Amino acid sequence: MPNLVSDFTTGRYDVGFQTKMPPAISAFLRALILPMLGVLVFTLLWSFSASKIDTSLGKFPGPGAVAEQVVNLYNEHQASREKELAFYERQEQRNAARIAKDPTYIPKTRTFTGKETFVDQIGTSLMTVLSGFILAAIIAIPLGIAIGLSKSLNTAINPIIQIFKPVSPLAWLPLVTMVVSALYVSSDPMFAKSYIVSLITVTLCCLWPMVMNTSVGVASLNSDWTNVSRVLRLPTLTHIRKIVLPASVPAIFTGMRLSLGIAWMVLIAAEMLAQNPGLGKFVWDEFQNGSSSSLSRIMTAVLVIGLIGFMLDRSMLLLQRWLSWDKSTQVR
Amino acid sequence: MQSTLTSLSGFSKKLIAGAAIVATAISFSSHAELGYPEKEELTFGFIKLTDMAPIAVAYENGYFEDEGLYVTIEAQANWKVLLDGVIDGRLDGAHMLAGQPIAATIGYGTQAEIITPFSMDLNGNAITVSNEIWAEMKPNIPKMADGRPVHPIKADALKPVVEKYIDSGKPFNMGMVFPVSTHNYELRYWLAAGGIHPGFYAPHKGDTSGKIDAQALLSVTPPPQMPATLEAGTIYGYCVGEPWNQQAVFKGIGVPVVTDYEIWKNNPEKVFGITKEFAEKYPNTTIRLTRALIRAAIWLDENNNANRKEAVKILAKSEYVGADYEVIANSMTGTFEYEKGDKREVPDFNVFFRYNATYPYYSDAIWYLTQMRRWGQIAEGKSDEWYLETAKKVYRPDIYMQAVESLIAEKIVPATLFDSLESVDGFRAPQTHFIDDIVFDGKAPNAYIDQFSIGLKAQQQL
Numbered sequence: 001m002p003n004l005v006s007d008f009t010t011g012r013y014d015v016g017f018q019t020k021m022p023p024a025i026s027a028f029l030r031a032l033i034l035p036m037l038g039v040l041v042f043t044l045l046w047s048f049s050a051s052k053i054d055t056s057l058g059k060f061p062g063p064g065a066v067a068e069q070v071v072n073l074y075n076e077h078q079a080s081r082e083k084e085l086a087f088y089e090r091q092e093q094r095n096a097a098r099i100a101k102d103p104t105y106i107p108k109t110r111t112f113t114g115k116e117t118f119v120d121q122i123g124t125s126l127m128t129v130l131s132g133f134i135l136a137a138i139i140a141i142p143l144g145i146a147i148g149l150s151k152s153l154n155t156a157i158n159p160i161i162q163i164f165k166p167v168s169p170l171a172w173l174p175l176v177t178m179v180v181s182a183l184y185v186s187s188d189p190m191f192a193k194s195y196i197v198s199l200i201t202v203t204l205c206c207l208w209p210m211v212m213n214t215s216v217g218v219a220s221l222n223s224d225w226t227n228v229s230r231v232l233r234l235p236t237l238t239h240i241r242k243i244v245l246p247a248s249v250p251a252i253f254t255g256m257r258l259s260l261g262i263a264w265m266v267l268i269a270a271e272m273l274a275q276n277p278g279l280g281k282f283v284w285d286e287f288q289n290g291s292s293s294s295l296s297r298i299m300t301a302v303l304v305i306g307l308i309g310f311m312l313d314r315s316m317l318l319l320q321r322w323l324s325w326d327k328s329t330q331v332r
Numbered sequence: 333m334q335s336t337l338t339s340l341s342g343f344s345k346k347l348i349a350g351a352a353i354v355a356t357a358i359s360f361s362s363h364a365e366l367g368y369p370e371k372e373e374l375t376f377g378f379i380k381l382t383d384m385a386p387i388a389v390a391y392e393n394g395y396f397e398d399e400g401l402y403v404t405i406e407a408q409a410n411w412k413v414l415l416d417g418v419i420d421g422r423l424d425g426a427h428m429l430a431g432q433p434i435a436a437t438i439g440y441g442t443q444a445e446i447i448t449p450f451s452m453d454l455n456g457n458a459i460t461v462s463n464e465i466w467a468e469m470k471p472n473i474p475k476m477a478d479g480r481p482v483h484p485i486k487a488d489a490l491k492p493v494v495e496k497y498i499d500s501g502k503p504f505n506m507g508m509v510f511p512v513s514t515h516n517y518e519l520r521y522w523l524a525a526g527g528i529h530p531g532f533y534a535p536h537k538g539d540t541s542g543k544i545d546a547q548a549l550l551s552v553t554p555p556p557q558m559p560a561t562l563e564a565g566t567i568y569g570y571c572v573g574e575p576w577n578q579q580a581v582f583k584g585i586g587v588p589v590v591t592d593y594e595i596w597k598n599n600p601e602k603v604f605g606i607t608k609e610f611a612e613k614y615p616n617t618t619i620r621l622t623r624a625l626i627r628a629a630i631w632l633d634e635n636n637n638a639n640r641k642e643a644v645k646i647l648a649k650s651e652y653v654g655a656d657y658e659v660i661a662n663s664m665t666g667t668f669e670y671e672k673g674d675k676r677e678v679p680d681f682n683v684f685f686r687y688n689a690t691y692p693y694y695s696d697a698i699w700y701l702t703q704m705r706r707w708g709q710i711a712e713g714k715s716d717e718w719y720l721e722t723a724k725k726v727y728r729p730d731i732y733m734q735a736v737e738s739l740i741a742e743k744i745v746p747a748t749l750f751d752s753l754e755s756v757d758g759f760r761a762p763q764t765h766f767i768d769d770i771v772f773d774g775k776a777p778n779a780y781i782d783q784f785s786i787g788l789k790a791q792q793q794l
Contacts, residue, residue, distance in 0.1 A: 056563060056583035076650075090397060098368075098400075110373050110402040113391075115651035275409055285407065288380060288556040289654030290579060297650075 061296035069293065069300045077117040084112040116277055122304065125278035128195060129267045129312070132202025133260055139203070140210035140259075141252060145244060147211065148218025161211060169205035169266050173274055176200050194276035198267060205266045206259040213258070217251020218244055253320035260316055264309045279305055366738045369400050369617040377408045377417050377426035380556050380653045381573040382664055383453045383602045384427045385643055386684060388652045390628035398627075399620035407651070410554040411510040418605060419444040425621065427452060428605035431512035431700045433726045438701075440512065440535065440709050445608035449622045449731035451692045452602040452629075454683035457515055457592040458577040458668070459522060461490070461569035462562050466587040466671075468493045480674055484594035484767060487526020494528050494547055497568075507553040507561055507570035511542060514601050516550065517703040518592045519571035523548055524786040525595075525768040532708040534794045542707065544794065562586050573601075574663040574682070575655040581669050582659050588670050590767075593680060597765030598687055600696040611731065622735035623744075626690055630745060633685035640665045685749075692732055694758040695774025697723035702777045706787035713791030719777040729758055 043063050050062035061069075088109070095107035116124065147154045180197050221244060229243045271280025283301050286294045374396075378384040387405060390396050396403040408414035408426070415432055417423035419442060433446035461469065472489035473481040497504045508516040511533075520530040531546025533539065543549050553561050558576045561567050563585045570576075571592075580586035592599055604625060611618045631639055644664050648657040662669050666679040683689045698719045704710045733753070740747045762773040770783050778790035788794070 056559070056585060090394075091402075094397070094400065108372075113373075113402050113404040115405075285650065285654070288407070289650055290556060290559065291648070291650075291654055291656045291659075293656075294654075 055295065057290060057295050058292045061299040065293075065296035066300050066303065069296045072293075073118040073297070073300065077119040080114055080117045083114055087112050087114070118282060118301070121277065121279050121282045122308070124195075125267060125271065125280070126308070128198045128271075128278060129202055129260075129263050132199040132267070133206050133256075133263050135199065136203040136206035136259060136263075137210060137256065140207050140255075141214055144211045144214025144252070144255070145218050145240060145248070148215035148221075148248070149240075149244070154215065154219075161208060165208040165212070169201045170269055170273060172204050173197070173201055173270055176204070177274060192277075194274065197274060198270055198276045198278065201270045202263045202267050206263045209258040209262065210252070210255040213255025214248060214252050217248030217255075220251075221247050249324045250320075253316070253324055257313060257316045257320070260312050261309065264305075264312055268305055365742075366619060367616045369620050370614040371424070371617045372400055373402045373404075374424040374617070374621070375404045375406060375422070377406050377414045377423040378652075379411060379414060379427060379554075380407055380655075381427075381456075381602075382575055382647055382653055382660055382682065383456045383573055384652065385632055385647060385664075385682075386452055386625050386628040387427055387604075388646050389631055389643060390624040392646050393628065393631060395624035395627045396621070399624050401617070401620060401624065403621075405651070411513065415442060415444075415446075418446065418607060421607075424610060425604060425606040428603050429510055429513040429515075430600055430603050430696065431514060431517070431704070432510070433603060433605045434697055434700050434722070435512040435704070435709070437726050438704075438710065438722060440704065445725070446605045447608050447611055447726055447728050447731075448603040448605050448692055449611070449618060449728045449735070450604040450625050451600050451690050451696065452604055452625075452684070454598045454601060454687060454689045455591065455593040455680060456601050456663070456682045457518060457571060457573045458588040459519060459569060459571045459590050459592075460558075460562070460577045460580045460586045460588045462565075462567075462586050463584075465490070465493060465568045466589070468496075469589070481671075483590070483670075483676070485589045486767065487523050487528050489526070490523075490589075491527050498547060504548045505567045506548050506550050507558055507567040507572070508550050509555050509558075509572055510552060511540065512700075512704070512709070514592070514599070514700075515571040515573070516542075517700065517707075518595050518599070519550060520703070520707060522571075522590060522595050522767065524784065525766075527786070529786055530707070532788065532794055534708055534711065536711040537794070542709075544708070559583060559585060575653060575659045578659045578662040578669060579655060581662075581672055582656070584672065587672075588668070591668060591678060591681060593678060595767045596763070598680065598683065598689075600689075600693070600699075603692065611728070618731055619735045619738065622731060623739050626732075626735055626739065627745065629685040629690045630749065633683065633689075637666055637679070688752055688756075690732070691753060691756065692727040692729050693756075693760050693774075694720060694723040694727055694729075695760045695763075695772075697727045698774045698777050699772055702772075702781050705777075705790065706781055706784060708788055708794055712793050713778075716776060716778055727758075729756075 047062040047064070050060040050065075053060035059065075091109065095105075095109075098105050099107060147157055177197050180193055180200065184193060184196055225243050225247060229239045234242065267278065268280040268283070270276065271278035272284045273280075275281055275284065279301055283298050286297045286301070376387055378387055391403055391405055406423070408417060408423075411429060411432065414423070414426050414428070415436065418426050418428075419436070428446075428448070430448075430451070433448050435441050436444045436446045469485075469489045470481070472492060473485055476482055494504045506519065508519050510516065523530045529545055529547045530550055531542050531548075532544040533542045534544055541551075551567070553567065553570065555572050555576050558570045558572045559579050562570060562580065563583070569586070569589075577586075577588040581588065592601075604622075606618065606621075632643055641661070644657060644661045647653045647660050647664070648655065653660060662675075663678075663681050666677065666681065667675050668678040668681050669675040680686075701710065701714075701719050701722060705714065736745075736750050736753070739745045740750070759774045762771050764771050766772065770780075772780055781787070781790040
């Protein structure tokens with residue numbers, strides 16, 4: 001059966017209509033119709049099974065309920081923006097009134113005190129995951145190259161990596177929280193503590209796949225190229241820049257893609273557990289509310305989290321295609 | 333030298349703060365204007381319960397902003413997180429269980445000086461049991477002519493059920509929200525009044541589980557998770573605030589049997605807690621936030637609860653309580669649904685302003701202290717003076733009265749609303765409306781404690 005499917009999708013299976021169509025169009029149709037068919041079947045199955053599941057918060061949300069919540073969440077976002085405008089207007093008036101009374105008063109604008117909307121939470125989560133990921137890349141890639149180049153360094157560090165790699169970053173979370181609250185003390189902090197905690201947790205989990213992949217990529221460098229570098233007597237830094245880096249780009253990117261996927265997954269869980277702002281907190285808050293629309297709002301969040309994860313992966317892939325010489329990477 | 337200097341400056345700071353409080357107090361008699369708040373950006377914490385309404389209303393109706401306060405309101409995961417937030421300064425103030433500032437001040441649990449200038453509400457809790465327990469209890473309850481059970485339902489009806497569970501070796505577990513919560517004391521009061529022993533605490537022996545000699549085993553569950561825990565069968569019943577009792581009715585997983593209004597008519601419930609340090613450092617801010625909360629409380633009870641529907645709409649927003657409008661409305665608009673379909677009028681189920689609900693009475697604090705003593709959370713006997721002194725440390729009617737006087741002076745609220753506070757000495761008249769008919773006089777706490785048949789005597793030690 002799997003063979004049948006793959007034959008069909010790769011076009012080896014001779015379906016009647018294909019012969020009458022130019023191959024480009026049929027390929028395009030296949031790329032369009034098959035995923036649509038998949039989504040359609042899934043939606044039908046989802047909608048059917050959702051109507052069969054009764055929870056104490058009402059029926060399990062089907063596609064209709066989710067669509068309704070998408071509209072609701074967007075409207076709530078718009079309403080909150082309007083409130084924000086009104087808030088600043090009122091504040092200006094109040095400041096003006098106070099200056100009129102007391103000319104020495106230097107007015108201060110305070111940020112909007114309303115609650116983050118769903119859209120804001122998406123923004124927060126994206127910001128956190130990207131900054132955590134970039135921080136991890138800054139640490140992991142040089143480390144990976146160093147390990148890949150030096151066998152002895154590899155032998156020295158490998159046990160540590162092997163031990164920390166399988167640890168769920170959520171286990172780190174309490175430690176990170178305490179350390180951050182102890183060390184990150186400032187009367188007017190640039191970043192919120194919760195942001196730093198989420199960021200470090202994300203970094204901790206992104207680190208290992210990138211280190212591993214980079215070091216493997218570097219270690220399995222084509223010996224011809226190393227030899228060329230030796231013949232030319234390239235200095236170490238130039239060797240890394242001209243030979244090692246370009247050669248291991250595909251491996252580095254594989255590691256980065258893996259990491260980003262894990263980072264996104266872990267971030268949502270961390271936000272949920274630590275009540276840090278973001279999509280995870282949104283899910284938890286809705287769960288706590290226990291209203292009849294809670295489940296459909298959570299389901300909406302689930303789909304949005306999935307979509308964003310998918311988009312993150314695609315962007316990583318595009319970046320990889322654009323930067324890497326190895327164009328054979330499969331789109332998967 | 334250095335240290336002397338700093339301690340001196342610390343002392344002088346306190347002097348100045350003290351002088352400032354005195355000065356503001358005096359200034360009211362001369363109707364001088366209240367100064368601008370020293371701290372304008374504040375973060376307040378709350379737990380998702382309908383009795384946080386004064387905070388939400390003060391925000392939504394712009395009362396905080398009228399005072400020049402820019403307040404962010406944040407839901408907290410549980411009471412412990414909330415209390416820690418106030419202690420470590422992450423939160424400037426919070427919706428608290430009445431027992432929390434008291435327990436913190438006497439050092440039960442986390443030691444910290446927390447005060448309350450504003451009592452948030454009266455009543456608002458209920459005890460819910462699972463459907464199975466209800467089915468077993470029901471035959472023991474007398475019926476009215478129309479077949480509905482006679483209220484209030486006493487724990488006497490539950491006693492045979494608990495005994496059956498104990499005889500068959502099954503622990504009878506119930507949930508409450510925090511060891512020093514109103515709910516813990518109310519649930520204990522109700523159980524004990526029906527002859528069911530809820531267990532003692534013995535902190536001096538390191539036992540803070542409160543299960544010594546217990547027939548019903550009480551454990552902590554955060555309010556929003558109560559219905560789910562009941563549904564899972566981990567507990568057979570719980571005592572919690574709204575909307576989590578009505579939620580159980582709507583979901584069909586449990587039946588509220590008694591409201592705290594029936595256990596103790598018009599019992600003080602939540603308070604607004606801030607640290608003593610905050611109040612001393614920011615006296616104007618403290619008075620101003622109290623003013624905003626008083627205005628919100630007035631609005632909530634105005635014209636015979638006329639604004640309650642609007643309040644429910646605010647609370648139903650996902651950033652506040654977030655439960656369904658109907659669930660919140662059930663109790664907030666003066667009715668309470670017991671068994672499905674058995675909806676009865678309880679106009680005073682949630683009281684925010686009437687009956688001087690917002691005034692922080694010393695006697696309220698003393699009642700909580702007597703219950704802490706009764707169940708062993710206060711390990712040894714104390715004198716009547718100790719009860720009063722402790723109450724005075726935590727409950728601050730002085731700040732409340734400053735807020736009221738300035739509101740009246742600025743003609744923001746009519747003075748007639750506060751007529752009954754004219755000659756108040758901080759004590760409610762002896763209170764008679766308890767489910768077991770024992771009278772509570774806040775001026776004689778030790779004599780009060782000695783009246784209970786289940787519970788430690790005033791000077792008894794475990």
